[in-house]
Amino acid sequence: MALEDGSVSMIPEQAGREDATFVWPADKDRPTATLEVQVKGAAGKVDLQTLVEHLLHYPDRKGTGSLIERLMDLKNHGALFVMSARCTDSLTPLLLDRSPQELTKGRPVLTSIAEAVLAAVRLIGEKPLPESATRLQEDRHADAQILAARPLSDYSQALAHLAITERETAETVEVSLHRTLQRRRFDTLTLRGILASLTDHLNDAKRSQSDVIPAMRVELEKRAPLKVRPVDYLDRGIEADLFKQLQDQKTLLLVGPPRTGKSWTARRIGGELQHLGYEVANGSHIDEAERFLIDPISAARVYLLDDPLGAREPLSGGSARLAALRQLIERLPTNRRLIVAQTDTVLLQTRGVPSIEACKIGDQPWRVIPTLSPTHADIVWRSAAEHQKISASKVELVAKIIERNDQLREPGALSYLAQTFDELPSNAGEAEILFQARRDAVDFAKSLADVSPEYRAMLCAAALATALVKKLLSPSWRSSPMVVKHALVWLMT
Incomplete structure (x- = not known):
């Protein structure tokens, strides 16, 4: 919750405070708010006496300024106890039922609980100290006696700003963090590394007594999955149908000329799945897609496979690549999805067929993405x-x-x-x-021409032939038979 609020700060084990201190700065609607967190691991159950002992927790080597005193005297100040044990029924009304920041504003509390806490503090103040008591113990005992003399309303004030979460252990916290990160589409395999890094930042902040939130936020932003859906994507009107096909068949094969938006459309559909909680990865290698999608972990995943057969010209081993792609499609688990975007000319050359319809992979057809209207x-x-x-x-x-x-x-x-x-x-x-x-495509052709004389000759012939055929089809050239005749002779030679 704290990391989602850009204005909050958190200092671990701040001097004079508890295990962690959160501070929300003032804004136009509310004043500065502070929440102290005390973590307590214990077996058995947490009863009223245990709670009072925790409330009488003092700063290191201090005989005054206990937690309950701060809750009595400081405005917009709250405390949250994180207990590994279970609370007794008498403390159920103190369980956390709102956001930590809202807790600093206070909430209604039963008078009977305030009376019970006051009685427990009085007993502590009346209990005689042993003869071997230290000066610090004497000071704290005297302070308990002062607290016992305070009115019931002060206890109600303190308890109105206090809450407990029970049965929270290191294991349950880690599971909760894993689920939170997964809901935010972090890759399951990176979660332990992320938590380890966050722990390192926490330890550094503890040593320096500094705010840990900025470092944690930067760490999460650095490791956060990129949002797949293009921000400026313009729907073509086919996206709902494509998404339904992907959900029904687990695979979506997109094909079309270069630069028609195949990859953008794939990202648009993949973005829908990412919004639903799918982990997303992308690349151009079938083996990488297979490792990501066939991994036995339980997370739902989608892979965006871009031009696996080649972007501008067919890659070697095209038949083997198609066979690997078909095998991957047939092995997809029920919670995995695959979106493939492939240039049409490369697909046709790899298959050696004249039409996209003849390029099915098993029973999976290719969906043609046309140029825009x-x-x-x-x-x-x-x-x-x-x-x-x-x-x-x-x-x-x-x-x-x-x-x-x-x-x-x-x-x-x-x-x-x-x-x-x-x-x-x-x-x-x-x-x-x-x-x-199209200059980037032209630059590619130039670089290809530099590979070998054969490539250069082929590209020059293709370019000249394309330009000449366009000229031949123009009205002014069609009216000149002699020009057409010489042009055809030139092309044949």
């Missing part, structure tokens, strides 16, 4: 442009290109264009904008 692409572009602070005139220029040219309707291309728009000249036209949107 003009309306959706326009929204994606405007959102990306707003983040990059692109001028309104440039935004409208690109919006018009999106409307008339389907080559600029891919989420990846639009995002890349927005991020690198400042690299374009101020008078950039449509051709330059389209080229810039």
Whole structure:
């Protein structure tokens, strides 16, 4: 609870206080509030006499300033006893029933309990000390006598700000922490390491008498699972159907051209499962996905497998990779899910078939993720442009290109264009904008061309042929038979 409140501080074993002290600073609605926590491990049951002994706990080497006195005299001051034993029925009304911070505001308390505590303090004050008593024991005995003379209302005030949690041991606390971290989607296998690190921070703060909350918060933020769902994702209208298919079949296979948003859609669906408590991991290797999903621990898990056959060109051993993927799908436990996003051309080349329909893995079909509609692409572009602070005139220029040219309707291309728009000249036209949107793909092709002369020749031929065929299909070139004839001769040679 404390770590979820950004304003709270906690000092372990603060001088003059109990095992831990939480402080909530004042705000416009409430004053500064302090809660002291006292941890007590004991066998048997906790009765009224035991409680009073704990309330008469004094600061080290001090004969005054006991916990009960602080509860009587300090405003917005509370105490929480964490007991390993079980409370007797008489103390049931003091069990914690609200948040620790709310406890500092006080709550109604039975007069009978206040009377019983006062009577117990009086007995302690009346009990004679042994002749061998130390000066400190004498001072504390005298203080108990002073406390015994205080009015019943002071005891009611103290007990109104006190609560007990019972049957809490190191083991139950660790289990509770594990569950809390799991609900927040931390990887089950990392929990022990996280708790060990938090314990180290606690020990450091104890030695330095400093606030441990900032260090703990940084540790948890560092180890926290990344939120899978893209913040600026725009629903296509197919997400509910995809999610249902994943839940029904445990596997979702997404395919489409590069940069159409396959991975974003996978993250969108995976984000739904993460919200439901699934642990999420992602990568491009089937063996890593298998280790994560076939692990025998009980946690629900989902793996986002991105281009396992290759992103831009098929990886070697494609048939073996497909066989491993099929085996993984068939072995998935009931509480595990797999989402695969794969580039269509790579899938087709790996399978050696002409259509996506022929690429089923077992009985699992591939769901094609198409390019965006003009309306959706326009929204994606405007959102990306707003983040990059692109001028309104440039935004409208690109919006018009999106409307008339389907080559600029891919989420990846639009995002890349927005991020690198400042690299374009101020008078950039449509051709330059389209080229810039795909420049990262062009850079990849250039690097591939440098691998070998054969790659360079193949890429040059593909580029020239694509450009020439587009020209051949244009009205001005179709009207010139001689040009077409020479072009065809050139292509065949």
